[in-house]
Amino acid sequence: MKKYRILSLLTVLVILFTFGPVAVFAQGSAESATGVTEIELWHRWSGAHQKIFQEMVDKFNATNESVKINAVSIPGQYADLLSRATAQVAAGEDPPAIIAPGYYLLEHTVNTFGGADLAKVGGAEAAKVFSQFEPALLGLGNVNGVQYGIPLAVSIQSLFYNADIFVEAGLDPNSPPKTWEEVIEYAKIIKNKTNKKALFISTPDSWYMSALLESNGAPMLANGKASFANDNGVEVMKMWRQMYVDGLIPQISYAESQRAFQAGEIAMHGISIMNLSAMSGTMGDALMVAPMPSFGDKAKKQPAGGAGLIITATKAKQQAAAWEFFKFVGTKEAMDIWSKSGYVSVVAGYAPKSDPRQQAAYDQLGNAISWTNWPGPRGLEAEGIIQEWRDRILAGNVSAQEGLRNAANSINSIIGN
Amino acid sequence: MKKRNSIGRSRFITPYLYIAPAFITLAVFMYWPLLYNIILSFFQWNFISPVKNFVGWENYKILLSDNVFSRALINTFKYIIGILPFTIIIPLFFAHLVASFAKSKAKRLYETLLFIPTAVSFAVASFVWVWMFNPLGGVIDRFISLFGSTQSIPWLSSATLAPIAVIIVSGWRLLGYYMIIFTAALLTVPAEYTESAYIDGAGAWKTFWYIKWPLISPTTFFVFITTVFFASSQTFIPIHILTRGGPYRASANLMYVVYEYGFRYFNIGLAATTATLTFLIFVLVTFAQIKVSERMVHYDL
Numbered sequence: 224m225k226k227y228r229i230l231s232l233l234t235v236l237v238i239l240f241t242f243g244p245v246a247v248f249a250q251g252s253a254e255s256a257t258g259v260t261e262i263e264l265w266h267r268w269s270g271a272h273q274k275i276f277q278e279m280v281d282k283f284n285a286t287n288e289s290v291k292i293n294a295v296s297i298p299g300q301y302a303d304l305l306s307r308a309t310a311q312v313a314a315g316e317d318p319p320a321i322i323a324p325g326y327y328l329l330e331h332t333v334n335t336f337g338g339a340d341l342a343k344v345g346g347a348e349a350a351k352v353f354s355q356f357e358p359a360l361l362g363l364g365n366v367n368g369v370q371y372g373i374p375l376a377v378s379i380q381s382l383f384y385n386a387d388i389f390v391e392a393g394l395d396p397n398s399p400p401k402t403w404e405e406v407i408e409y410a411k412i413i414k415n416k417t418n419k420k421a422l423f424i425s426t427p428d429s430w431y432m433s434a435l436l437e438s439n440g441a442p443m444l445a446n447g448k449a450s451f452a453n454d455n456g457v458e459v460m461k462m463w464r465q466m467y468v469d470g471l472i473p474q475i476s477y478a479e480s481q482r483a484f485q486a487g488e489i490a491m492h493g494i495s496i497m498n499l500s501a502m503s504g505t506m507g508d509a510l511m512v513a514p515m516p517s518f519g520d521k522a523k524k525q526p527a528g529g530a531g532l533i534i535t536a537t538k539a540k541q542q543a544a545a546w547e548f549f550k551f552v553g554t555k556e557a558m559d560i561w562s563k564s565g566y567v568s569v570v571a572g573y574a575p576k577s578d579p580r581q582q583a584a585y586d587q588l589g590n591a592i593s594w595t596n597w598p599g600p601r602g603l604e605a606e607g608i609i610q611e612w613r614d615r616i617l618a619g620n621v622s623a624q625e626g627l628r629n630a631a632n633s634i635n636s637i638i639g640n
Numbered sequence: 641m642k643k644r645n646s647i648g649r650s651r652f653i654t655p656y657l658y659i660a661p662a663f664i665t666l667a668v669f670m671y672w673p674l675l676y677n678i679i680l681s682f683f684q685w686n687f688i689s690p691v692k693n694f695v696g697w698e699n700y701k702i703l704l705s706d707n708v709f710s711r712a713l714i715n716t717f718k719y720i721i722g723i724l725p726f727t728i729i730i731p732l733f734f735a736h737l738v739a740s741f742a743k744s745k746a747k748r749l750y751e752t753l754l755f756i757p758t759a760v761s762f763a764v765a766s767f768v769w770v771w772m773f774n775p776l777g778g779v780i781d782r783f784i785s786l787f788g789s790t791q792s793i794p795w796l797s798s799a800t801l802a803p804i805a806v807i808i809v810s811g812w813r814l815l816g817y818y819m820i821i822f823t824a825a826l827l828t829v830p831a832e833y834t835e836s837a838y839i840d841g842a843g844a845w846k847t848f849w850y851i852k853w854p855l856i857s858p859t860t861f862f863v864f865i866t867t868v869f870f871a872s873s874q875t876f877i878p879i880h881i882l883t884r885g886g887p888y889r890a891s892a893n894l895m896y897v898v899y900e901y902g903f904r905y906f907n908i909g910l911a912a913t914t915a916t917l918t919f920l921i922f923v924l925v926t927f928a929q930i931k932v933s934e935r936m937v938h939y940d941l
Contacts (some may be wrong), residue, residue, distance in 0.1 A: 302903070302904045303903075305906070306903040306904075306906075309686075309687050309688055309903075309906060310687075312687075312688045313687050313688060326677060331906070334686075334689050335686055335906070336672045337686070337687070420776065471775060473775065473792070473794075474775070474794040474797050474798065475774070475775050475792075475794060475796075475797050476796045476797045476883075476886075476887075478770065479770075479774045479775065479776065479778075479796065479797070481770075481775075482774060482776075482777075483774065483776035483777065486776070486777055487775040488777055489776070600684060600686065600907070601905070601907060603904070603905040603907075604905045604907070605905060607900065607904070607905070610886070610888075611886075611889055612887040612888075614886060614887040615888045618798075618799065618887060618888070620799070620888070
């Protein structure tokens with residue numbers, strides 16, 4: 224009988240062990256007893272960016288008595304940030320009150336987490352607050368005609384280059400290449416006159432590639448279809464591939480290219496302006512920044528990178544607290560801090576330029592377009608498809624024409640499904 | 641009469657109560673997730689939406705008609721085959737050497753040195769290898785250049801070399817662990833057996849091949865099984881850190897495809913379908929392993 228009791232106790236303990244955590248999770252978070260509304264803001268920044276972002280949040284918290292923002296860093300890519308938020312909601316908890324997804328994930332974030340319509344949250348003051356932001360950049364937070372997000376981090380494609388290598392090659396660092404034809408010219412000189420690698424173009428995602436295609440007249444998405452596989456798109460990819468064949472671009476990964484560029488092994492790097500603060504720390508004055516080169520005299524179209532802020536809280540009090548922070552983001556005070564990260568200011572008519580090299584980014588903001596949000600429940604797969612076929616083309620595994628056509632066909636077969 | 645009934649009931653319930661703790665734990669953490677995963681494979685869902693769209697066999701059709709799955713399956717078997725030398729042949733060689741001077745202090749030293757990589761976090765080790773593999777100024781590149789080579793090796797950006805890099809990192813980390821296991825196994829082989837073989841004129845190789853290895857075949861079988869599961873699941877970490885499955889999915893295995901569908905594209909239906917097919921394939925592999933073990937594994941010691 225004693226044995227029977229022990230076994231019964233053991234069984235109860237196992238059940239408690241198994242289901243106990245579920246019960247604890249189901250309780251959710253408690254309201255603050257001090258009258259201060261505390262809300263969480265999840266972002267993906269780490270290292271120097273995280274410190275600068277935290278500085279901005281601290282400034283807000285110090286000047287606001289009724290709202291406290293707890294910034295939570297989820298280091299990784301934007302998809303990793305959403306994975307964590309998804310896991311939290313799937314586990315039965317509320318999502319963070321504010322989330323900072325990449326612009327290409329805005330539609331997915333709104334569809335998944337149900338973002339709040341900022342015009343309704345802001346009420347009478349919404350229009351005034353919206354006017355604090357640069358109009359073209361405010362549009363980045365607009366999903367299907369509704370203002371769900373405000374811009375926070377805005378980056379733009381740039382050309383970073385090493386002035387020391389330019390001098391070694393006999394090139395003038397104050398006259399960087401303005402077109403891709405000039406880039407190739409410069410790259411050949413660098414290859415012949417130095418033992419450095421000439422160039423790398425960012426490949427962690429399809430962002431820089433999208434800017435190249437769009438700027439040469441190959442739209443990523445038009446009339447609901449992937450439309451980049453036209454002659455202009457093929458021309459871009461042929462040029463890019465040829466730079467590998469000619470030994471102007473080394474066969475390395477994006478992560479390796481960043482390290483090699485900072486170590487002075489690569490002369491030019493097509494990369495996001497958001498890398499300015501991190502790279503200037505290691506390269507000092509040798510690092511110079513130019514706008515992304517164009518294709519001849521064609522107008523550039525550059526998908527803005529970075530992240531906006533979306534309110535995912537459903538309770539009115541939390542939404543109002545988030546709105547207070549959004550108002551702060553639209554101030555010069557906030558941008559004086561945030562622009563130190565390398566991201567450009569989102570406040571209308573205000574370019575603090577904590578680093579004069581940011582000017583190259585401000586010069587290009589007029590070219591900014593939205594980063595493609597691929598539609599449909601399988602739309603996110605488009606990003607992986609583009610990267611796969613891009614890498615195949617660059618490796619010489621398929622022709623530019625075949626690669627782009629296959630990518631477009633694959634995407635068109637899944638978007639909208 | 642009442643007491644007898646009570647004893648009978650107790651005897652009837654007791655075995656179930658013994659089993660209950662294990663069964664409940666397995667049911668909650670193993671069987672239900674497995675069953676739920678299979679159920680999810682018939683839906684299109686994003687993990688959060690209250691609505692799950694039933695799509696029947698559509699996810700299976702997509703996966704089996706798309707070469708993403710088939711390539712990941714081939715890569716998974718490439719990893720199994722590639723990692724096996726690092727978990728069987730090389731550890732066995734080192735274990736044989738270490739066991740041969742069992743009473744020396746050097747045994748402990750060599751065991752420690754070879755085991756150190758196993759003690760390092762897999763993620764940390766992978767990050768260190770990313771630096772070492774860098775074709776522009778990485779340790780390996782500099783080492784090769786000492787011999788006059790001017791050609792850098794694109795370890796992580798070549799479709800051929802990226803899977804090899806994953807195998808090297810995984811194998812490097814596992815080698816010490818399996819060497820310890822094989823050393824322990826070799827030390828259990830009775831000295832009389834090997835001494836008899838030597839007296840009969842068998843050399844070191846023949847003694848190993850015909851006496852020692854057959855006698856440690858249960859250990860080899862254990863290592864083989866764990867390697868298969870390691871290569872199919874744990875290689876996720878080096879893949880994610882070294883190559884992110886690229887270039888053009890050349891280094892993505894089945895687990896990485898599950899991750900991509902589930903946590904990059906938030907398509908839980910396709911992730912669950914990939915996981916279900918992976919489960920079925922490895923059930924077959926396990927049956928095959930058991931059949932092979934019945935013929936080749938000896939439990940004579």
